[in-house]
Amino acid sequence: MIEDKDIIQLHPPKLSSADKLYVSQIAAGMKVTLKHLLAKPCRSLQYPEQKREQRVDNYRGVHRLNRDPKGRVACVACFMCQTACPANCITIVGGEAPWDDREKYPVSFEIDELRCIYCGMCEYACPVDAIELTPIYEPVGRSREEMIYDKDKLLQIFDETVGTKKRKNPKITGYELTGDRSAQGEGTARIQQAEKENENK
Amino acid sequence: MIVELLQNQMVFSGLLALVVIGAILGGVSYATFFERKVSAWIQDRSGPNRVGFFALFRNFHFWGLGQPIADGGKFMWKEDMIPHHVDKPLFVIAPAISLIMSMIGFVIIPWGGLLDVDGKLMHVQVANPDIGLLYMLGIGSMGIYGVVLGGYASNNKYSMLGGMRSAAQVISYEIPMGLGILAVVLTCGEIRLESIVAGQAETGIWMAFRHPVAAFIVLVTLFAETNRLPFDLGETEQELVGGFHTEYSSMKFAMYFMGEYTHMITGSAVFAVLFLGGWDVLPFVSVPGFRLEDHGIISMLLKMGVMAGKVAFFIFFFMWVRWSLPRLRYDQLMRLAWKGLIPMSLGVLVVVVVGLYYQVHDKLWFTLAGNAIVAAVALIAVARSSTPITGRQANMPVTSSAGICGEEVVG
Numbered sequence: 001m002i003e004d005k006d007i008i009q010l011h012p013p014k015l016s017s018a019d020k021l022y023v024s025q026i027a028a029g030m031k032v033t034l035k036h037l038l039a040k041p042c043r044s045l046q047y048p049e050q051k052r053e054q055r056v057d058n059y060r061g062v063h064r065l066n067r068d069p070k071g072r073v074a075c076v077a078c079f080m081c082q083t084a085c086p087a088n089c090i091t092i093v094g095g096e097a098p099w100d101d102r103e104k105y106p107v108s109f110e111i112d113e114l115r116c117i118y119c120g121m122c123e124y125a126c127p128v129d130a131i132e133l134t135p136i137y138e139p140v141g142r143s144r145e146e147m148i149y150d151k152d153k154l155l156q157i158f159d160e161t162v163g164t165k166k167r168k169n170p171k172i173t174g175y176e177l178t179g180d181r182s183a184q185g186e187g188t189a190r191i192q193q194a195e196k197e198n199e200n201k
Numbered sequence: 202m203i204v205e206l207l208q209n210q211m212v213f214s215g216l217l218a219l220v221v222i223g224a225i226l227g228g229v230s231y232a233t234f235f236e237r238k239v240s241a242w243i244q245d246r247s248g249p250n251r252v253g254f255f256a257l258f259r260n261f262h263f264w265g266l267g268q269p270i271a272d273g274g275k276f277m278w279k280e281d282m283i284p285h286h287v288d289k290p291l292f293v294i295a296p297a298i299s300l301i302m303s304m305i306g307f308v309i310i311p312w313g314g315l316l317d318v319d320g321k322l323m324h325v326q327v328a329n330p331d332i333g334l335l336y337m338l339g340i341g342s343m344g345i346y347g348v349v350l351g352g353y354a355s356n357n358k359y360s361m362l363g364g365m366r367s368a369a370q371v372i373s374y375e376i377p378m379g380l381g382i383l384a385v386v387l388t389c390g391e392i393r394l395e396s397i398v399a400g401q402a403e404t405g406i407w408m409a410f411r412h413p414v415a416a417f418i419v420l421v422t423l424f425a426e427t428n429r430l431p432f433d434l435g436e437t438e439q440e441l442v443g444g445f446h447t448e449y450s451s452m453k454f455a456m457y458f459m460g461e462y463t464h465m466i467t468g469s470a471v472f473a474v475l476f477l478g479g480w481d482v483l484p485f486v487s488v489p490g491f492r493l494e495d496h497g498i499i500s501m502l503l504k505m506g507v508m509a510g511k512v513a514f515f516i517f518f519f520m521w522v523r524w525s526l527p528r529l530r531y532d533q534l535m536r537l538a539w540k541g542l543i544p545m546s547l548g549v550l551v552v553v554v555v556g557l558y559y560q561v562h563d564k565l566w567f568t569l570a571g572n573a574i575v576a577a578v579a580l581i582a583v584a585r586s587s588t589p590i591t592g593r594q595a596n597m598p599v600t601s602s603a604g605i606c607g608e609e610v611v612g
Binding site: 017018020021026029030032033034036037040041042043044046 | 239242243244245246247250521522524525526580583584585586
């Protein structure tokens with residue numbers, strides 16, 4: 001039960017004589033708008049001519065398939081990304097690798113960029129950091145088929161963007177040939193430490 | 202041959218009508234563009250700046266000046282829907298009434314005094330009837346038929362409400378407008394617009410200096426008359442969807458749109474003629490080329506330019522106000538007209554009539570003093586009143602919570 005004494009009554013401030021005239025208030029408002037009108041502090045970005053500064057590290061745009069230092073596709077066809085993908089846009093056909101250092105490699109690797117929701121789960125799932133999202137946000141195509149990017153296209157995107165966005169080093173596995181271990185990140189160090197502890201046990 | 206033809210006022214007026222109607226239609230299309238630009242600048246945006254004229258220049262957009270043409274094309278090619286439930290003849294004719302009534306208003310505007318065509322003086326005015334101002338008032342009120350009929354014919358509650366609101370609003374605001382204009386008419390003793398301008402140009406004292414209060418009242422009613430914010434109660438997108446033009450699409454909607462902007466142009470022109478000396482460029486001084494006895498073609502063009510400049514300023518003013526002020530609530534709108542503007546305009550009228558009785562109505566000191574008294578009385582009355590004419594309202598009475606909740610509610 002709410003008592004009358006518990007009710008807090010809020011009253012708007014009393015109108016002064018100037019407020020009641022309304023005219024002075026109108027003049028004040030018009031002055032504000034005129035100031036903006038004359039100053040024109042336009043905050044719009046004229047898009048095709050001007051583009052926003054890219055957030056290279058964390059922007060989730062079109063995918064790329066990374067190459068290892070020998071220029072081969074870094075993917076080991078483990079299907080982790082395909083499994084993780086919530087939009088089912090990745091299709092991998094795996095095959096026996098022609099190289100000695102790994103067992104499998106993707107014979108074909110297709111991503112439907114129209115189905116993709118750019119969530120980045122594939123990048124998160126990849127054990128060898130072979131698939132990554134780039135800052136490219138304006139992919140275009142004339143047909144739906146054209147927007148299904150195959151392995152060559154994805155590797156080509158890597159070649160185009162590797163200058164602006166360096167390839168991450170593999171963090172989860174110690175996969176030797178896919179990158180330079182000296183530049184490993186903090187996460188890898190922690191995983192290695194955990195592995196050592198396991199071995200000690 | 203051509204000179205003889207031009208010496209015929211009928212031919213001259215016809216030519217002038219063609220020129221002016223072209224200018225007004227062009228002005229209307231660019232007013233819509235300018236409206237968007239002004240709104241953008243006020244809101245710190247850049248506004249339409251993409252549509253140019255030629256696909257040739259891919260990287261030069263002519264500052265978006267092609268936008269009105271694109272807009273027009275869009276309206277042309279849109280589907281023109283006539284819903285099943287409407288009153289078809291009225292539905293079709295209503296936008297036409299709105300547009301035509303605002304388009305034929307301009308004929309009595311004196312754009313540039315007199316022109317000397319080989320010794321014969323021609324009126325730079327499409328028509329110069331003796332009843333000039335009455336025609337203007339009549340046509341201005343007819344325009345509301347388009348809105349009311351559109352709202353009625355749409356057979357839609359929103360449209361109906363919009364139309365009814367507009368009708369009541371225009372009727373209410375026509376009274377102070379008529380009274381304010383009456384003050385001008387009584388002061389200069391003329392109802393012919395050309396003579397009203399001539400009177401102001403001759404003495405150099407514009408009516409806005411003689412009757413500032415009347416000028417203010419007529420300016421405010423002009424907003425209501427053209428259905429512009431803060432008085433666009435017929436449209437009120439937020440509460441009535443689109444008001445009277447909810448059911449309209451394509452060119453029919455565009456006709457309402459053009460009607461509104463044309464009304465703005467003619468309304469501004471009438472205000473300039475009545476209160477700002479028409480084609481007179483500067484008050485209180487006589488500028489060569491702008492004198493009453495200058496009849497040359499250059500002088501005419503200069504005068505028309507000044508007139509166009511005044512109209513352009515008022516169009517900007519309309520937009521500036523529109524993007525600055527919120528809409529009035531309907532009761533506030535009515536209170537402003539009936540309790541604010543009508544008593545004030547009656548006061549001005551009383552001043553003028555007293556002046557007429559004592560033969561001092563054309564003395565500047567008298568009209569100024571009279572207007573000052575009216576303004577002072579109005580300001581004091583409003584400032585001392587407990588309920589303001591507009592603005593924040595009195596508090597709602599707070600009901601006791603016990604009365605609402607009752608005994609059954611256990612805390």
